[in-house]
Amino acid sequence: MYGWKKLTTPFQHVVELKEKAGLVQPGAVLISNRWFTAAHLDLYVAMPLKKNLVALGDTSDIHQYAWINNQRKKLKPGDDAWCIVPSENYFDAIKTYAPLFNKSFLIDTIIQERNGGPCRLYYIYGFRNYTP
16 A cells, blocks of 8 residues: 555656657546546546546446446547556556547556665656547
């Protein structure tokens, strides 16, 4: 459970740089494939940064987010998205989400440290032009 609060600031910095460079549209949503990761990203990243989070996947993977998604802004054709994949719950975001977007790429990796050494990696992906 350590370190989720510490992700907000470095992710915000990545978002600002990449939006300014035109790699991802301003206002892009966060996407996640599992309820556990989605809940942490929702609380510690999406809410403080006023970003929308949508869980994409089977109901057995996203659990309550299948209903929470109905109360949130939907992904529309042409939308961009961010995906943060923590190393302890790694999945291949490109393989999973690339069929839903025209372009997908690894943007950055945030290294989280504890006791002077790395303890977790956050892989930051960008996805352009949602095409359901």
